[in-house]
Amino acid sequence: MKVENRSIDFVPEDERYGKPRSLFFVWFGANANITTIAAGVLPVSLGLNLFWSVVSILLGSLIGAIFMASHSAQGPRLGIPQMIQSRAQFGVFGAIVPLLFVMLIYLGFFVSNTLLAAQAIAKASPLSNGTNIVLLGVVCFLVALFGYQLIHRFQKLLSMVSIVVFSIASYFALTMSIEPGQWTTQGFGWVSFLACVSISVTWQLSYAPYVADYSRYLPTETSSRQVFWYSYLGTVVGGSWMMILGAVMAKGMSGFADNVGLNLVTVLGGGTLLTFAFVLYGQVAINVFNLYGAFMSTVTVIEPYAAMKVTPRVRAGFMLVICATATGLCTLAQDDFLQFFLNFIFFMSYFLIPWTAINLVDYYVLRKGVYRIADIFDPNGIYGRVNWIAVSIFIVTIILEIPFMSTTLYVGPIATKLGGVDLAWAVGLIFPAIAYCTLMRRRQTVVSASAKA
Template sequence: MKVETRSIEYIPAEERHGKARDLFPIWFGANMHITTLVTGALPIALGLNLFWSLAAIILGTLLGAIFMASHSAQGPQLGIPQMIQSRAQFGVIGAIFPLFLVMFVYLGFFASSGLLAAQTLSSLTSIDQTWSIVFLNVLCFIATIYGYNLIHKMQKLLSWTSFLIYLVATFIVFQLPLPSGSWTMGNLDLPVFLLAVSMVATWQLAYAPYVADYSRYLPVSTPASQTFWYSYAGTSIGTIWMMTLGATLTIAIPNFLDHSGGNLAHLFGSFAIIMFLIIIFGQLAINVFNLYGAFMATITTIEPFIKLKVTPKVRIGMIFSVTVVGTGLCLLGQSNFLAFFLNFIFFISYFLIPWTSINLVDYYLLRRGRYNVKDIFDLNGQYGKINWIACIAFLVSILAEIPFINTSFYVGPIAKAFEGADIAWVIGLVVPAVLYYFPMKKKLNNEKCAEDKIERVI
């Protein structure tokens, strides 16, 4: 297995390989882990019964995955990582602002997933949780060095093994007795339901900044529809399955979330070791995703200022630095994981969603996938240093979301008026789409007219 030599640069045609169907195990496996399962417990923690929790999980997943898969379809066409493509919307320097925020996303998920993996390893062995965190993060560091091809192989192995093991787990879980009223349709608390849908949709939207990183090596001829649907199906099936288990286990087993990995594994009785191993493998795999994404975001952030050649030594050094930061966050978050994760997943949504909206409007409605990749790497290219239209739309959209948000540390006035319903994610999609589309369309039309005049003169 060779260390990946590419980082943020364009993947030339002769290095392209694979098929769109390879994306199904990538995104199915990316959700078949204990962090997804714990996220499925959050609607129950908010007060919904099992029926309405599952309805929120399904609706939130199917909606959020549309945007996630739409980003994935960009990879084969452009052949570059997702976040560096943001330079076409925000400008080469302007793209650093959303990039900086996205780095917190990677590091936050790295910390939360690492905590769950460490809890599971500590339940299986006598290793202290702190040392479990360090040990597992070292393994993630080593795997991330090898990069794209190893990640694809890991995900294929994880997809098949987790499918078989969780199939057995599903059978066991649905034999557990449930409290009365778990499946009743009455007494829906609509604001809480909308909050749960928002939370689950955010889970899918959190993949948006790096989803195209795993399709960028596919041949340019790969149909966009295939890239979309294989990504959509993989992430939707994996997410709904694991979150359903999480919601069910939370009401079936008292204090399940206190030691989610251990409680799940012990359902297998004398075969618990099998589930322990698949849980740890799943957490390692998703954290390699997070570490790889953080590395790519770091390179993209510093590249406009330092024309850095990513040699194997540079690659190892940067991945090591990101691993150290993520491990520090993981150690700090040990005391109260659920509160930490709940606050984090809400917080990131308000920054990710406007970026998603601007990127997709630009790609599908304005430029229709036609970009000059060379200029994306050029400070003096056609995309410029800063596109103020995108930057202002992004900032205004975040401000517009504030009255609608509902977090543990702040509830906006409109969210209060809606009895806690959080529809900030809808605002975060609609407002930037409008603020960006119309002035940017006018700007592009003016540029085209200027080019036409030059051609006529020539």
């Protein structure tokens, strides 16, 4: 298998291949890991019983995946990675603004996934924790280096194995002794419930910045409806299943959240080499997504300033630096991982939601999927260097979200008056969608009037 020879450039029709059903396995596999299970512990940690935890997970997953799958449907039509397509909204240089935030998200997830994996094998491995972290980084680097085709194969195999393994884990979880009242409607609280819905929504949205990267090689005539539904079902089934499993295990197993990976291994029958290998496989698979996406974003940031050909050697150099940086950040981990993880997920939503609102309104409402691909790579093209409308709305939205934020690090004044309910996600979705659509249409009207005059 050869190293992928394309990066952020357009994929021509003679290089397109595949079927949309492969996307089910890609996104089911992306969720089949202990990080998703750890996310399922969060509703329980926020005080919900199992009934309301499951409802919040399902509701958030069903909502969030709509946006995620809508991004996925852009891939075959445009034939370019997700974040470089943002140049059509923000401008060739202006797209760097959301890209910088997205790169932080990639690094944050890489650190979270690696720490959970290292924690899971710490007692079984004869090597030090630092060495385990480095070895995990090396494996992620090698898989991501080969790129698109290997990642698809990697995810399909993971999905097949995961269905069996997690079916067994689910059976054992459901046979655990659960305290009374966990499957009733008692104990409902709006603050915790809405926070947990937001967690699940954000979890699905976290794939949005790179979801089209894995559909862009599909033939142009591929049905957008099929791309949407295979992506949607894969991520909803995989994500909600793993999160619900995490919630049930958190209630049925004392201290489950302290070491999610090791406790999952225990449930599956103890520390066999095969079980540990499966846990590591899942963590490597999701970290490959983050490394591949970080590479694409880095090239997108640099490309306007320095025209370059991304050869396999250049690709390897970029990925090595990114992987080394992310691996190094793992040494800065916090002792309270669950609290760190919770704040990180909320942090993501404050930046991801405004970007996704602008991108989807531009694609589906304003331009209806019609773009001039060559101009996306040209600072002097129709999309310009900086679209100050998009950049300003993105920044203003983040500022407007601040009073509505509710995390353990900061609670805004409006969130305080609402009893701790975090509605920043609603502001981040509604305001930029309306503002961008209105101002861009107004600008198009002015341009059209000037052209006629």
